[in-house]
Amino acid sequence: MTTAALSIAGLKKVYADGFTALKGIDLEVKEGDFFALLGPNGAGKSTTIGIICSLVRKTEGAVKIFGIDVDKDFAAAKRLIGVVPQEFNFSIFEKVGDIVEVQAGFYGLSLREGAVNTEKYLKRLGLWDKRNAQARHLSGGMKRRLMIARALVHEPRLLILDEPTAGVDIEIRRSMWAFLEEMNQAGTTIILTTHYLEEAESLCRNIAIIDHGEIVENTSMRALLGQLTTETFVVDLAEPVAAAPEVPGFAFRQVDAQCLELDLTRGQHLNAAFAALDSAGLKVMSLRNKSNRLEQLFVSLTASEGSAETLVHG
Amino acid sequence: MAESTPHLSPAEAKSTLSADWVAFRTIVIKEIRRFLRIWPQTLVPPAISMVLYFLIFGTFIGSRVGQMGGLDYMAFIVPGLIMMSVITNAYSNVASSFYSTKFQRSIETMLVAPIPNGVILAGFVAGGVARGLCVGAIVTIMAGFFVDFTIHSFALTVGMILMTAVLFSLGGFINAVFADKFDDISIIPAFVLTPLTYLGGVFYSLDLLPDFWRTVSYFNPIVYMVSSFRYGIFGVSGDVPVYLSVAAIGGFVVLFWTISLVLLNRGTGIRA
Ligand SMILES: Nc1ncnc2c1ncn2[C@@H]1O[C@H](COP(=O)(O)OP(=O)(O)OP(=O)(O)O)[C@@H](O)[C@H]1O
Numbered sequence A: 001m002t003t004a005a006l007s008i009a010g011l012k013k014v015y016a017d018g019f020t021a022l023k024g025i026d027l028e029v030k031e032g033d034f035f036a037l038l039g040p041n042g043a044g045k046s047t048t049i050g051i052i053c054s055l056v057r058k059t060e061g062a063v064k065i066f067g068i069d070v071d072k073d074f075a076a077a078k079r080l081i082g083v084v085p086q087e088f089n090f091s092i093f094e095k096v097g098d099i100v101e102v103q104a105g106f107y108g109l110s111l112r113e114g115a116v117n118t119e120k121y122l123k124r125l126g127l128w129d130k131r132n133a134q135a136r137h138l139s140g141g142m143k144r145r146l147m148i149a150r151a152l153v154h155e156p157r158l159l160i161l162d163e164p165t166a167g168v169d170i171e172i173r174r175s176m177w178a179f180l181e182e183m184n185q186a187g188t189t190i191i192l193t194t195h196y197l198e199e200a201e202s203l204c205r206n207i208a209i210i211d212h213g214e215i216v217e218n219t220s221m222r223a224l225l226g227q228l229t230t231e232t233f234v235v236d237l238a239e240p241v242a243a244a245p246e247v248p249g250f251a252f253r254q255v256d257a258q259c260l261e262l263d264l265t266r267g268q269h270l271n272a273a274f275a276a277l278d279s280a281g282l283k284v285m286s287l288r289n290k291s292n293r294l295e296q297l298f299v300s301l302t303a304s305e306g307s308a309e310t311l312v313h314g
Numbered sequence B: 001m002a003e004s005t006p007h008l009s010p011a012e013a014k015s016t017l018s019a020d021w022v023a024f025r026t027i028v029i030k031e032i033r034r035f036l037r038i039w040p041q042t043l044v045p046p047a048i049s050m051v052l053y054f055l056i057f058g059t060f061i062g063s064r065v066g067q068m069g070g071l072d073y074m075a076f077i078v079p080g081l082i083m084m085s086v087i088t089n090a091y092s093n094v095a096s097s098f099y100s101t102k103f104q105r106s107i108e109t110m111l112v113a114p115i116p117n118g119v120i121l122a123g124f125v126a127g128g129v130a131r132g133l134c135v136g137a138i139v140t141i142m143a144g145f146f147v148d149f150t151i152h153s154f155a156l157t158v159g160m161i162l163m164t165a166v167l168f169s170l171g172g173f174i175n176a177v178f179a180d181k182f183d184d185i186s187i188i189p190a191f192v193l194t195p196l197t198y199l200g201g202v203f204y205s206l207d208l209l210p211d212f213w214r215t216v217s218y219f220n221p222i223v224y225m226v227s228s229f230r231y232g233i234f235g236v237s238g239d240v241p242v243y244l245s246v247a248a249i250g251g252f253v254v255l256f257w258t259i260s261l262v263l264l265n266r267g268t269g270i271r272a
């Protein structure tokens, strides 16, 4: 039996101005999990993370980190957490190396341990060459990687990243994904927020979607994607056609002369669709999803009332 | 429970006491590094203004004044000027450092770490004391070019300087907690600290004042610090009894420390 890395019960936050950002959420993240916390802007993701790592005072509810209640022993809980905040929060005049080493000191690591881990994580995040540069001279993506190195310097068991890949180029983003997967395989539990849904889809095993301070979905990625009853594909044709082919069982729509759209419901196979196009004498050049699958679900789950689409049942 | 991971990370393996000590040391070093890095703003201006005071009040005017409180005027003003630089530098170090830590949000990096609030406070205060002492030492060395003096009571001199530096570091901290914009950390120095210091017996002995103003002056805590510090250096009894000063300053230190810690625990100005 494993303890939950994070367990939240009845968590509520009312800000000083009277705004209720969290309406009493429950959440559990298993040890070793790679967990996505998704939600539109202002949903309450950063508020939740802020409470977990003591930057925001909770109004009500309980938070436990590996079974340690933060109300009983916050210091012990904090040793187990590393956090990469959404906003840059280092002193811009300090040197990159100093920022990470100082953080090691805040966690009680000796100067030697601090120096060893600083080198280790700056190297792993490709910032070792910049160790003597002032933080303000880093690019946006480098600043984000600096915050990741800093969050890891005390080797936390739970790593929480609030939009770590915002403003990071594709190449670095991919290397960051590989890095996070490696960390996760080595045993670190990871919680991630992101607005790039393909990122969540490819990295995370479990997922919670939060909207207006409430959890609207909390399940495994596979189960969630399994809820999708209809997928829309875009088909590019080799030759222009005058109209969408009339094929029994498939409702092709014409987008333009060389492009069709097709809604495929669960149980229908792409092979059959191809066969139908083939018999109509049409050659397919390429095929792609109209939108990311998770994105379709996300939109329907967080759509404001009235505009909810009928993509999901149950 | 939770014996799932036998391997402890370096942070988990530390005893609380040693971790707290390392965290304290880290904050102090970081604070010292900050004021040394910006030395043209932190160390040079007080040195220049004190040289001007020594020249103008001590040498040019002082030669006409003659004796004050049983000392040459030049010698009379030295302790007050040292004290004045310790006060302003300790205060503004913590005020501006804590304010910018808050403003740049790097305070968050301390809040997420397992550092008790008392250790955070002690770290900032020690940084303020370090700057106060550093500038105090520079001013003392420069005073040596203008007056010869030997220290009468080393313990009292150092003790007085330390307590004063701690008190005003705490003052700067409280100021920074409530500051919402950068201007807010210069209001108290301009409207409270500077007047209190100038009227705190740095440049004159309270004997010169009419009864009423002398009585009023006894409500100015800086009078006690300057007078006792002067006694510590020269051994000439000053405006107020030494034990009273020590007790009063000690009392204020305890009070300010308590207020600062309550503010930190509440998260005033730093936790949403
Ligand atoms: N200090 C604060 N005072 C008052 N309201 C706040 C404060 N911080 C956040 N809020 C409000 O709480 C709500 C949730 O904010 P939060 O930052 O948690 O959203 P989020 O899910 O992280 O959004 P994003 O994806 O944009 O980062 C928002 O409506 C926000 O305006």
Ligand SMILES: [Mg+2]
Pocket (backbone or CB within 6 Å): A045, A046, A047, A086, A162
């Ligand atoms: Mg956010």
